[in-house]
Amino acid sequence: MDWQVVLNNSSLLARGLTTSLELTLFAIAASLPVGCLLAIGRLSKQRWLSLFCASFVNVMRSNPLVLVLFWLIFLVPLIIGHRVPNLAAVSVAFVVFFSVYFSEIVRSGIQSVGRMQISAGLSTGLTRGQTMRHIVLPQAVRAMLPALTTQCIVVFQGSTVAYVVGYDELLHSSSMIAERTGRPVELYIATAAIYFLVSLAGSLLARRFETKRSRA
Amino acid sequence: MTAPIIQVRDVVLRYGDFTALDRVSLDVFEGEVIVVCGPSGSGKSTLLRCLNGLETFQEGEVIVDGENVATCRNLPALRRRIGMVFQHFELYPHMTVLQNLTLAPIKAQGLPRAEAERLAMDYLTRVGIADQAGKYPGLLSGGQQQRAAIARALTLQPRLMLFDEPTSALDPEMIFEVLQVMKNLAVLGMTMVVVTHEMGFAQEVADRVVFMDRGAVIETAPSAEFFASPKTPRARAFLKRILRIG
Ligand SMILES: Nc1ncnc2c1ncn2[C@@H]1O[C@H](COP(=O)(O)OP(=O)(O)OP(=O)(O)O)[C@@H](O)[C@H]1O
Ligand SMILES: [Mg+2]
Numbered sequence: 001m002d003w004q005v006v007l008n009n010s011s012l013l014a015r016g017l018t019t020s021l022e023l024t025l026f027a028i029a030a031s032l033p034v035g036c037l038l039a040i041g042r043l044s045k046q047r048w049l050s051l052f053c054a055s056f057v058n059v060m061r062s063n064p065l066v067l068v069l070f071w072l073i074f075l076v077p078l079i080i081g082h083r084v085p086n087l088a089a090v091s092v093a094f095v096v097f098f099s100v101y102f103s104e105i106v107r108s109g110i111q112s113v114g115r116m117q118i119s120a121g122l123s124t125g126l127t128r129g130q131t132m133r134h135i136v137l138p139q140a141v142r143a144m145l146p147a148l149t150t151q152c153i154v155v156f157q158g159s160t161v162a163y164v165v166g167y168d169e170l171l172h173s174s175s176m177i178a179e180r181t182g183r184p185v186e187l188y189i190a191t192a193a194i195y196f197l198v199s200l201a202g203s204l205l206a207r208r209f210e211t212k213r214s215r216a
Numbered sequence: 217m218t219a220p221i222i223q224v225r226d227v228v229l230r231y232g233d234f235t236a237l238d239r240v241s242l243d244v245f246e247g248e249v250i251v252v253c254g255p256s257g258s259g260k261s262t263l264l265r266c267l268n269g270l271e272t273f274q275e276g277e278v279i280v281d282g283e284n285v286a287t288c289r290n291l292p293a294l295r296r297r298i299g300m301v302f303q304h305f306e307l308y309p310h311m312t313v314l315q316n317l318t319l320a321p322i323k324a325q326g327l328p329r330a331e332a333e334r335l336a337m338d339y340l341t342r343v344g345i346a347d348q349a350g351k352y353p354g355l356l357s358g359g360q361q362q363r364a365a366i367a368r369a370l371t372l373q374p375r376l377m378l379f380d381e382p383t384s385a386l387d388p389e390m391i392f393e394v395l396q397v398m399k400n401l402a403v404l405g406m407t408m409v410v411v412t413h414e415m416g417f418a419q420e421v422a423d424r425v426v427f428m429d430r431g432a433v434i435e436t437a438p439s440a441e442f443f444a445s446p447k448t449p450r451a452r453a454f455l456k457r458i459l460r461i462g
Binding site (some may be wrong): 130 | 265285292293295296298299300302304306307308309310319320321324325368369372454
């Protein structure tokens with residue numbers, strides 16, 4: 001083994017990691033709000049709205065992320081008549097795919113707050129909005145945090161899918177370096193270590209939320 | 217005689233085909249303590265929730281403290297005058313006891329924090345748990361939690377109080393302390409509507425007993441009369457059952 005090759009290319013790997021983290025942050029920032037909307041839609045009393053959101057969630061959940069990306073790259077151009085830019089395809093795939101998972105987490109978080117808590121808030125003269133804001137949402141967010149953090153790790157790992165369209169995220173960078181230097185073993189071990197460390201940091205964070213919650 | 221503080225007139229409430237309240241009428245006068253009892257599913261909770269507009273009914277009218285609940289433009293303001301206590305306390309687990317008490321006074325009533333806290337501490341002292349103010353509800357015993365919930369309702373200085381089975385979720389040794397707080401309230405002249413199966417409390421504290429069955433008020437009688445000789449067979453059967461197990 002020759003670890004020098006990893007050190008020599010560390011700046012390229014770092015750039016790959018940065019791109020991966022950017023993709024992850026973007027995917028979370030874009031799909032979490034959409035997930036909230038989907039969750040609220042599913043909990044809505046309007047039957048058609050909740051049915052629509054539920055169907056969307058169930059259809060999307062049955063597809064692997066790569067397949068969603070393939071749709072955008074191969075199928076959608078047939079429909080709209082020109083190719084979808086890579087960045088757009090990756091972005092849309094991430095939002096469509098991950099918002100579904102976020103919506104399930106948000107939905108169960110909101111549902112975990114007892115209905116009588118709302119009655120309690122209203123009975124003291126708080127408005128519906130105040131009851132949501134001060135009573136339901138803080139409890140829902142606390143209930144969601146561990147699952148949300150775990151899902152963020154999944155998003156980070158899922159960001160490797162951008163590789164398919166040649167996006168320079170971490171895995172793509174390291175595979176290019178591996179090809180150029182003829183040292184795939186060292187590079188993939190190093191890459192695995194980086195993914196491991198980032199994921200570990202994430203799950204430690206999730207664990208912290210978990211213990212905080214059980215103490216409260 | 218002054219007008220009743222609560223007037224319920226022929227209220228009908230349906231959930232789909234199911235009639236939860238079947239032409240219920242009830243007058244409660246200021247300072248009265250009313251105990252509502254009846255079998256499970258008879259509509260006791262539903263009736264209480266109609267009184268502060270948590271439930272919407274299809275027919276009849278409810279007038280509380282001079283306001284028609286169904287057409288009230290400012291329900292939050294009306295609800296502040298109606299304290300409510302729940303079977304499972306419903307304290308907010310993410311806030312300290314003190315924050316539980318001051319949330320509505322600050323956000324709904326617009327009191328300055330210091331003023332709200334002073335008031336809250338005053339009521340926590342009255343229910344005997346001032347020393348628990350800084351704790352989270354989860355760390356309190358059931359009896360302490362229910363007393364905190366009562367204090368939370370009182371901090372809004374309501375004109376009347378609604379209790380929905382306030383002791384049913386408590387271990388026997390904690391029932392006493394909660395009933396004691398309720399008795400003190402009654403002695404101070406608070407108007408109270410109490411859903412409970414604590415017949416000792418009803419006999420000792422209630423002015424009148426309302427017996428409900430299958431969504432209807434079957435019998436309303438002064439407490440002593442109700443316990444001495446319930447008029448309807450259903451009330452008689454119910455009393456027999458509950459006094460034997462209770
Ligand atoms: N949201 C709802 N939808 C449909 N039915 C309901 C709803 N809420 C209550 N009910 C029904 O209305 C009836 C009266 O309920 P309610 O909770 O008022 O009874 P209760 O007298 O308080 O009983 P318990 O002693 O068990 O608390 C019950 O049969 C209940 O199943
Ligand atoms: Mg009930």
